[in-house]
Amino acid sequence: xxxxxxxxxxxxxxxxxxxxxxxxxxxxxxxxxxxxxxxxxxxxxxxxxxxxxxxxxxxxxxxxxxxxxxxxxxxxxxxxxxxxxxxxxxxxxxxxxxxxxxxxxxxxxxxxxxxxxxxxxxxxxxxxxxxxxxxxxxxxxxxxxxxxxxxxxxxxx
Amino acid sequence: xxxxxxxxxxxxxxxxxxxxxxxxxxxxxxxxxxxxxxxxxxxxxxxxxxxxxxxxxxxxxxxxxxxxxxxxxxxxxxxxxxxxxxxxxxxxxxxxxxxxxxxxxxxxxxxxxxxxxxxxxxxxxxxxxxxxxxxxxxxxxxxxxxxxxxxxxxxxx
Amino acid sequence: xxxxxxxxxxxxxxxxxxxxxxxxxxxxxxxxxxxxxxxxxxxxxxxxxxxxxxxxxxxxxxxxxxxxxxxxxxxxxxxxxxxxxxxxxxxxxxxxxxxxxxxxxxxxxxxxxxxxxxxxxxxxxxxxxxxxxxxxxxxxxxxxxxxxxxxxxxxxx
Amino acid sequence: xxxxxxxxxxxxxxxxxxxxxxxxxxxxxxxxxxxxxxxxxxxxxxxxxxxxxxxxxxxxxxxxxxxxxxxxxxxxxxxxxxxxxxxxxxxxxxxxxxxxxxxxxxxxxxxxxxxxxxxxxxxxxxxxxxxxxxxxxxxxxxxxxxxxxxxxxxxxx
Amino acid sequence: xxxxxxxxxxxxxxxxxxxxxxxxxxxxxxxxxxxxxxxxxxxxxxxxxxxxxxxxxxxxxxxxxxxxxxxxxxxxxxxxxxxxxxxxxxxxxxxxxxxxxxxxxxxxxxxxxxxxxxxxxxxxxxxxxxxxxxxxxxxxxxxxxxxxxxxxxxxxx
Numbered sequence: 134x135x136x137x138x139x140x141x142x143x144x145x146x147x148x149x150x151x152x153x154x155x156x157x158x159x160x161x162x163x164x165x166x167x168x169x170x171x172x173x174x175x176x177x178x179x180x181x182x183x184x185x186x187x188x189x190x191x192x193x194x195x196x197x198x199x200x201x202x203x204x205x206x207x208x209x210x211x212x213x214x215x216x217x218x219x220x221x222x223x224x225x226x227x228x229x230x231x232x233x234x235x236x237x238x239x240x241x242x243x244x245x246x247x248x249x250x251x252x253x254x255x256x257x258x259x260x261x262x263x264x265x266x267x268x269x270x271x272x273x274x275x276x277x278x279x280x281x282x283x284x285x286x287x288x289x290x
Numbered sequence: 291x292x293x294x295x296x297x298x299x300x301x302x303x304x305x306x307x308x309x310x311x312x313x314x315x316x317x318x319x320x321x322x323x324x325x326x327x328x329x330x331x332x333x334x335x336x337x338x339x340x341x342x343x344x345x346x347x348x349x350x351x352x353x354x355x356x357x358x359x360x361x362x363x364x365x366x367x368x369x370x371x372x373x374x375x376x377x378x379x380x381x382x383x384x385x386x387x388x389x390x391x392x393x394x395x396x397x398x399x400x401x402x403x404x405x406x407x408x409x410x411x412x413x414x415x416x417x418x419x420x421x422x423x424x425x426x427x428x429x430x431x432x433x434x435x436x437x438x439x440x441x442x443x444x445x446x447x
Numbered sequence: 448x449x450x451x452x453x454x455x456x457x458x459x460x461x462x463x464x465x466x467x468x469x470x471x472x473x474x475x476x477x478x479x480x481x482x483x484x485x486x487x488x489x490x491x492x493x494x495x496x497x498x499x500x501x502x503x504x505x506x507x508x509x510x511x512x513x514x515x516x517x518x519x520x521x522x523x524x525x526x527x528x529x530x531x532x533x534x535x536x537x538x539x540x541x542x543x544x545x546x547x548x549x550x551x552x553x554x555x556x557x558x559x560x561x562x563x564x565x566x567x568x569x570x571x572x573x574x575x576x577x578x579x580x581x582x583x584x585x586x587x588x589x590x591x592x593x594x595x596x597x598x599x600x601x602x603x604x
Numbered sequence: 605x606x607x608x609x610x611x612x613x614x615x616x617x618x619x620x621x622x623x624x625x626x627x628x629x630x631x632x633x634x635x636x637x638x639x640x641x642x643x644x645x646x647x648x649x650x651x652x653x654x655x656x657x658x659x660x661x662x663x664x665x666x667x668x669x670x671x672x673x674x675x676x677x678x679x680x681x682x683x684x685x686x687x688x689x690x691x692x693x694x695x696x697x698x699x700x701x702x703x704x705x706x707x708x709x710x711x712x713x714x715x716x717x718x719x720x721x722x723x724x725x726x727x728x729x730x731x732x733x734x735x736x737x738x739x740x741x742x743x744x745x746x747x748x749x750x751x752x753x754x755x756x757x758x759x760x761x
Numbered sequence: 762x763x764x765x766x767x768x769x770x771x772x773x774x775x776x777x778x779x780x781x782x783x784x785x786x787x788x789x790x791x792x793x794x795x796x797x798x799x800x801x802x803x804x805x806x807x808x809x810x811x812x813x814x815x816x817x818x819x820x821x822x823x824x825x826x827x828x829x830x831x832x833x834x835x836x837x838x839x840x841x842x843x844x845x846x847x848x849x850x851x852x853x854x855x856x857x858x859x860x861x862x863x864x865x866x867x868x869x870x871x872x873x874x875x876x877x878x879x880x881x882x883x884x885x886x887x888x889x890x891x892x893x894x895x896x897x898x899x900x901x902x903x904x905x906x907x908x909x910x911x912x913x914x915x916x917x918x
Binding site for chain 2: 684685689691695697725728736742746747749758
């Protein structure tokens with residue numbers, strides 16, 4: 134039984150964790166879930182560290198939704214660097230799943246995008262732990278999460 | 291009895307620490323406070339490290355108020371990265387509560403915003419330590435500190 | 448027998464790993480390959496760490512293709528910092544081979560550029576491990592990967 | 605007898621170290637000084653590390669003067685991040701005292717500003733080590749170094 | 762006999778290492794040189810780490826020449842952060858000597874600037890190891906490498 138961690142925030146405007154949980158359930162079995170909710174994205178690295186150290190999870194999903202302001206980009210950057218750092222310190226992968234409010238034109242689109250991206254990153258999480266060859270088979274094929282895949286570039290002729 | 295640390299600065303133009311202390315007192319009991327005041331926000335990471343190592347606090351509130359100049363944004367960014375780093379090195383959460391002078395239109399608004407944000411982050415601190423489920427119940431609901439909550443985005447129909 | 452790691456992504460739109468493998472085969476022998484495919488470039492540092500720790504590789508090639516959006520530059524920057532960090536933590540070199548979608552004018556050019564750059568970085572990887580003097584002999588001569596070499600600047604007369 | 609370190613550069617155009625030394629002398633006693641001069645601000649983190657490890661100082665003052673070019677801002681940012689890092693690695697505070705050439709309108713102003721800021725940071729250094737309550741009493745009062753204090757914002761009415 | 766390391770790149774368009782070697786020879790004796798050539802500036806941190814760990818050098822000179830594109834500035838920034846990091850991890854100074862292609866108007870100027878800057882940083886390296894007081898005597902005097910010195914600002918009258 135593998136352990137998967139989910140860290141999310143009260144700042145986000147969509148319940149991305151529930152979408153991730155549903156998606157994991159639809160993708161496969163063999164895991165147990167642990168969860169931490171923190172105020173904002175800058176608190177996610179510490180939450181992931183707690184999931185690794187206190188719950189023994191092997192992989193963490195970090196779900197966050199930076200706001201629309203210019204400053205929110207800086208916060209997201211800082212959070213990302215913290216997530217990288219804790220992943221390397223604890224030697225465990227973290228899949229960062231951020232949705233910027235500015236990516237969507239309406240609240241409805243925002244909810245849809247955040248839901249879809251969380252679902253697809255959850256699927257990636259399951260594959261990384263249980264079926265890494267599924268990822269290797271799709272290397273370099275232009276996959277995207279939340280939006281349509283870009284697809285492979287036309288090969289050199 | 292849990293230990294909570296508060297680090298603040300002489301640079302800030304509002305006594306955010308007093309607001310945080312009052313808010314903690316109104317939120318709950320079961321903790322003891324430790325405090326360090328340093329010159330500016332870039333000194334906060336070192337102050338938090340001292341609170342963790344010398345006072346044994348389990349969580350630190352880092353209160354700061356970057357100035358209006360462009361360079362102050364860089365300083366805030368550097369301070370944030372330092373706070374992330376010390377949080378991960380010491381394996382303890384730090385709630386960063388920064389108020390940019392440029393967020394407020396007047397001194398009065400600035401004082402109000404800084405006071406309110408410090409209060410709400412202090413409440414978050416107490417919840418993280420004593421009632422983590424209170425945060426989990428509000429995951430993805432668009433909470434904000436110092437301003438009105440953004441609220442949840444309308445669900446996918 | 449030395450061990451070389453290759454980390455790549457499903458996000459990239461060109462199969463750079465295959466190009467690197469072919470190029471290594473054409474450059475020399477004496478090595479065994481290990482590979483990890485992850486969703487995006489921010490997952491490459493963790494993948495390289497796994498290659499170092501779990502497979503014992505002595506050098507890793509990190510292959511990635513950031514997208515066209517402004518935000519993708521930030522992601523690439525974060526991934527680069529993570530790659531630096533893991534290289535220093537694990538005390539092993541990582542050759543970062545990133546191709547930005549915006550470097551190419553068409554999909555065909557993109558495929559060609561990504562293929563060529565991966566090939567040339569693979570050659571560098573082999574030289575670093577087996578023939579470091581080949582690099583020393585070309586120090587300061589303006590070599591490039593994927594594009595034509597810039598060549599040495601005209602000497603001081 | 606406490607040990608205080610001073611790190612400065614040959615790049616700076618004002619002898620800030622002498623100003624700091626004078627100011628420390630006027631503020632109090634009970635300390636011994638150690639000094640390292642390096643070429644530029646990016647060398648200050650390594651100099652501070654040497655002061656901590658080889659001289660056993662308990663606090664370091666890092667004095668620097670970034671130039672006027674855009675690139676100098678990047679260098680200052682990198683130096684600041686290095687100073688944060690070494691402070692946390694060695695678990696000792698570093699007071700960063702940087703004066704940007706562009707902050708002053710003339711060489712005379714530059715000399716005055718650099719001198720005054722070094723003096724005031726030296727005073728902060730002494731207080732941090734010997735009289736931390738002096739800082740706590742002035743928390744949130746808008747102190748500045750080198751320029752006039754901003755003062756506290758008007759309280760919430 | 763002290764050990765000095767030199768790390769340089771095949772990307773640079775000027776053989777800065779030869780200039781540094783000549784300058785060290787003209788400045789003093791008492792050292793032995795070790796060298797690593799890597800593809801680009803982002804590979805310099807790993808090369809310096811190898812020089813520290815495998816060759817036991819006490820100081821490293823990191824020579825690099827970022828290209829003209831906007832992206833090259835980002836690469837230089839990442840390389841600088843990596844150099845800071847390895848310097849602090851290994852507790853040894855690294856003198857970074859970067860010359861941006863955009864600093865020079867012609868190839869001839871570029872060669873001259875790169876040569877001169879490498880020479881002057883090599884002299885700094887020798888002084889740091891063998892004659893640190895020579896640097897202390899010139900603290901705050903506005904020295905530059907590769908260009909004319911800025912000189913001290915006029916003192917406060």
